Amino acid sequence: MADFIAINPILHATLRIAPEKAEIHSRGIQLLPVVPAEFASIATQSPIVLTKNGQTGQFVTVAMLGFAPGENLWFSDESWQGAYLPLQLQRQPFFLGQSGDNGQGDYVLCIDPDSPAICQEHSTALNATQSTAMLFNENGIDSAYLQQIKGVLAELLQGEQQQQHLVQALLAANLIQPLSLEITFANQQSTRLNGLYTIDQQKLATLDAATLVQLHQAGWLAPIYTIIASAAQLYPLIARKNQQLTGAA
Amino acid sequence: MTTAQAPINSVAIKTVVIVGGGNAGWLTAGRIAAKHKTKQGGVKVILVESPTIAPIGVGEGTWPTMRSTLIALGISETDFIRHCDATFKQGAKFARWVDGSAKDFYYHPLVLPQGFGKADMAAYWHQERHKERHQKQQQAQPQASFSNSLCYQEAICEQGLAPKTIRTAEFSAVANYAYHLDSGKFGTFLQQHCTEKLGVTHILDDVIAIQSACNGDIAAVETKNHGAIAGDLFVDCTGFSSLLLGKHYQVPFKACDDILFIDTALAVQVPYDSPDAAIASHTISTAQEAGWVWDIGLQHRRGVGYVYASKYCTEEQARATLADYVGPAIDGLTVRKIPIVSGHRTRFWQNNCVAVGLSAGFLEPLEASALVLVELSAQMISEQLPAHRGLMDIVAKRFNETFLYRWDKIIDFLKLHYLLSQREEPFWRDNRDPATIPQSLLDLLQLWRYRAPGDLDFTSNNEVFPAASYQYVLYGMGFQTDFSHNEYLLDNRDFAAQQFAQNQKMISQALSMLPTNRELITKIRDYGLSAV
Numbered sequence: 001m002a003d004f005i006a007i008n009p010i011l012h013a014t015l016r017i018a019p020e021k022a023e024i025h026s027r028g029i030q031l032l033p034v035v036p037a038e039f040a041s042i043a044t045q046s047p048i049v050l051t052k053n054g055q056t057g058q059f060v061t062v063a064m065l066g067f068a069p070g071e072n073l074w075f076s077d078e079s080w081q082g083a084y085l086p087l088q089l090q091r092q093p094f095f096l097g098q099s100g101d102n103g104q105g106d107y108v109l110c111i112d113p114d115s116p117a118i119c120q121e122h123s124t125a126l127n128a129t130q131s132t133a134m135l136f137n138e139n140g141i142d143s144a145y146l147q148q149i150k151g152v153l154a155e156l157l158q159g160e161q162q163q164q165h166l167v168q169a170l171l172a173a174n175l176i177q178p179l180s181l182e183i184t185f186a187n188q189q190s191t192r193l194n195g196l197y198t199i200d201q202q203k204l205a206t207l208d209a210a211t212l213v214q215l216h217q218a219g220w221l222a223p224i225y226t227i228i229a230s231a232a233q234l235y236p237l238i239a240r241k242n243q244q245l246t247g248a249a
Numbered sequence: 250m251t252t253a254q255a256p257i258n259s260v261a262i263k264t265v266v267i268v269g270g271g272n273a274g275w276l277t278a279g280r281i282a283a284k285h286k287t288k289q290g291g292v293k294v295i296l297v298e299s300p301t302i303a304p305i306g307v308g309e310g311t312w313p314t315m316r317s318t319l320i321a322l323g324i325s326e327t328d329f330i331r332h333c334d335a336t337f338k339q340g341a342k343f344a345r346w347v348d349g350s351a352k353d354f355y356y357h358p359l360v361l362p363q364g365f366g367k368a369d370m371a372a373y374w375h376q377e378r379h380k381e382r383h384q385k386q387q388q389a390q391p392q393a394s395f396s397n398s399l400c401y402q403e404a405i406c407e408q409g410l411a412p413k414t415i416r417t418a419e420f421s422a423v424a425n426y427a428y429h430l431d432s433g434k435f436g437t438f439l440q441q442h443c444t445e446k447l448g449v450t451h452i453l454d455d456v457i458a459i460q461s462a463c464n465g466d467i468a469a470v471e472t473k474n475h476g477a478i479a480g481d482l483f484v485d486c487t488g489f490s491s492l493l494l495g496k497h498y499q500v501p502f503k504a505c506d507d508i509l510f511i512d513t514a515l516a517v518q519v520p521y522d523s524p525d526a527a528i529a530s531h532t533i534s535t536a537q538e539a540g541w542v543w544d545i546g547l548q549h550r551r552g553v554g555y556v557y558a559s560k561y562c563t564e565e566q567a568r569a570t571l572a573d574y575v576g577p578a579i580d581g582l583t584v585r586k587i588p589i590v591s592g593h594r595t596r597f598w599q600n601n602c603v604a605v606g607l608s609a610g611f612l613e614p615l616e617a618s619a620l621v622l623v624e625l626s627a628q629m630i631s632e633q634l635p636a637h638r639g640l641m642d643i644v645a646k647r648f649n650e651t652f653l654y655r656w657d658k659i660i661d662f663l664k665l666h667y668l669l670s671q672r673e674e675p676f677w678r679d680n681r682d683p684a685t686i687p688q689s690l691l692d693l694l695q696l697w698r699y700r701a702p703g704d705l706d707f708t709s710n711n712e713v714f715p716a717a718s719y720q721y722v723l724y725g726m727g728f729q730t731d732f733s734h735n736e737y738l739l740d741n742r743d744f745a746a747q748q749f750a751q752n753q754k755m756i757s758q759a760l761s762m763l764p765t766n767r768e769l770i771t772k773i774r775d776y777g778l779s780a781v
Contacts, residue, residue, distance in 0.1 A: 056776040057415030176781050195416065197781065 004097050007109045009140035016119040016132040022092035023080040024116045028070045031062040032088055035159025036166055036223040041084040043230035050197040059167045067191050073240040091152045093117045169220050173211050175200050186242040199228050258639035262481040268456055269486030270298030273606025273623045275439035277484050278449045279322045280627040288448030295450040304436055305488055309545050309552045310532050310617035311427045313359055316420045318624045324442055326419035327777040332438045334431035334547045336528050337412050337766055339402050344535040347727055348671045355725025358402035359425040361717045364748035371701035371720050372732045373745035374398055395724035401755035406531040411769035419778045429545045459497050466601040485604040494594055494604040504592035508664050508685055511540050511613040514587040515571050516554035519578055528766040539676040542574045548770055556613050561676040593656045598645035618659045655713050661690040662714045669726035699731055
């Protein structure tokens, strides 16, 4: 991770951000973490699957954007090609850090100092056509742009907790199963997807009434069925890959 | 005949009484209760445990079978690792067994040799080695060992790496593995699981007498405070005292100290220098003057012990050897002396009584055979539990045949480790005396002078040590097989070359993806492994 720089109105009074360039952060991201509140939007363009965090082994819900590490088929021409921009990209180049030595303190708004979305003072003048945003107005008050970013980060923070609760509910009901997929592309090259998981539909269909009611009352049925339905986006994703393979030729 | 007195032969097996509460008792109770639905009203399982006799607590090393045992008991691997101080074990490293020098070691890993069963890889390895020997004679480079040429696990162990990652599901493996565990904690953990989850009835009381039925069966065990406890099958898990099988039934004990000389263990628990000290990912067995030292890394301490033959070494000398191995850390630690009586009962199942664990027999812990024999016994009892008394003698006969074979094979395999040593101390020289070697093993060794051990050398469909294990020990110890008579069989060199290359590839893949044993254990304590 890049350095931690906390945002403050004096230090960052003149900082300008080019929000569209924030999409560059999605370059090379195959699996993008998504939260239940945006599943319905994500499902219109990507499969939603589960994978395990490499550090903790805990399940996370992710949008599948490519077939191999480092491949994002939704990113080309330096921008995100989807109609819906996931929250994890909307928030860029900002993130919430936690203060304190052990990382358990208050949340602090931080910026990734290496982000391509940060406008260098000189280039701003040259690139007059580019739309940019300030973080603070002349009185040091949050700009509308910064307010919107803070809203996204708050939504993500809450969404990540929801996502963890959803995973716990899925595990408790034994509803997670490994996804084994072997895909052959237009160039006859085939790939086997490992380390991805999805909903076990057979188990879901035979859930006992009590568990089903629990899932319903917790509001997890909609996200569960959205994950299942999103699997159909695998076909457009394969088509995208094939287009890239054959279109380039 | 009244309805109340059905012929004894048709009495259904409805109650199993287990006497003794060590790991043998709880593993057997758990296997039977899980399989026969004790909690749901199936076979009743009662475990009577003396409140005054502490379990011996031998056996801190398991086999990979423990994974299927835990699964059968419905235990989560995360819970097991957190509660039993458990770590991952990927086989054993035998140090100083061949010539006693500092660089002398070989591995008996848990992953089969690459290409095993598809081609005679041991023969191809010999051939490669002879070629190398000619090429490298002047360069004095070390030759690739059998285990390192054909198994990627040795490299994993040498680096102290775990057999899986935090993303691997419970009980799944990147490289096959077993466990090291704290025997005492394991017993407590099993007890809690068996009583709370599996419906086993736990009675803390001393057995003071045995009531016999007219056919010689045990009708009940009398306890001090709970009266007579009746049952249809009795499992003797009373440890070395062998209360039911040995004392009551007088089933003879067959010693094997003429083959395996070790008769004493000095054990010590050694704390780590720091909480994040490296944990060895394998058992380390280091040969000594009159035996060998085991070294087992748990989460919070190591278990170290010197097993030796008292005929060749005084207790004082043995204590000095152990102190030498442990180093200054041994000052202030308690060294426990445990007698080892090598051997087993001539029958394990008599009438309606079957012995599991130390009551059945014991051997030096060279290949961690104690717990695996308990698991295999518990599995066979639970899976072949007869429907009624009339069938029990058949099951007993088959059980006895199966386990006599297994004890024999384990004794053979343990002895094999001693035969090929070039060490010159009297203990080691005497171990090589043909008079001390079972004929079955002498016969196989003759055959193996001209070909590698193969699956057909063994007759059980459920062999304790597969032919691969014999290969690891034989070729690890430097045994020479002369393949020249059958060189025409080695006609698939391309395949063999692929296997050697594949193993190298697996080594680099494993080394790049696996965390250290300590790192993984810490992560499992912090986050847990997923069931899928």
